[in-house]
């Protein structure tokens with residue numbers, strides 16, 4: 001993974017955030033500085049300005065995608081968000097999803113599977129939650145839980161979860177072939193930052209609802225989770241569906257990075273306004289005469 005400080009967000013098909021954050025087969029999560037801000041130089045206020053500057057373009061790109069689908073286009077974008085407890089998934093979703101027209105967004109949060117979900121293969125509920133053509137899908141957790149929490153807690157035998165990496169790659173390749181561009185993000189916080197955030201939750205009545213005593217038990221399994229994350233990203237960061245590791249100790253950077261990754265991907269898709277399905281000049285005359 002490139003960790004050099006690159007230029008700020010740019011026009012065209014350049015992908016500075018994608019290049020700087022992409023996970024490769026030799027990913028070493030422990031070596032990532034979770035306070036770093038790859039592809040960006042500056043602080044919170046500058047990041048907010050850059051995010052505001054990109055908002056209009058992101059909105060238009062999504063509207064184009066939506067318009068394309070109205071006339072038979074099959075393309076969609078899917079953001080997959082993973083991260084340890086308190087890594088900031090819900091904050092990123094709040095800030096990034098707010099940049100889109102809600103009519104074009106499909107959000108789904110993955111919890112421990114229900115009885116019905118457990119009766120099917122692990123990808124069943126994921127297929128059902130995919131974005132429709134023209135939509136931006138947002139997965140708050142995902143099928144990766146089936147090789148993360150499931151692996152860490154031995155919820156199924158090793159022989160079962162170890163096959164899932166290939167099954168996930170096949171599934172994502174087919175999904176991408178049928179028109180859905182997949183952007184996978186791990187919000188990567190440090191162990192100390194998680195401790196501080198859990199403690200802060202306990203100090204604030206308005207954050208108690210987010211706290212679960214179980215989070216402390218999960219925290220004790222930190223090394224096992226890191227290992228599981230690393231394995232998933234090493235094996236499932238593919239050309240069609242790359243994984244990006246976003247340092248997330250600084251919330252403002254995580255939000256900016258996810259927005260820029262989506263912007264870069266949508267620019268590559270370059271959705272087009274559909275041509276008119278009618279004679280524009282003739283319709284102008286009809287409206288004028290009406």
Ligand code: AMP
Nearest residue numbers: 110111112113141142145146149150155
């Ligand atoms: P939260 O995102 O804080 O609401 O928590 C959702 C919980 O559901 C997390 O503890 C996840 O690990 C858990 N979860 C999600 N998917 C699965 C799964 N496939 N198997 C077991 N637990 C899961």
Ligand code: MG
Nearest residue numbers: 085086210212
């Ligand atoms: Mg939680």
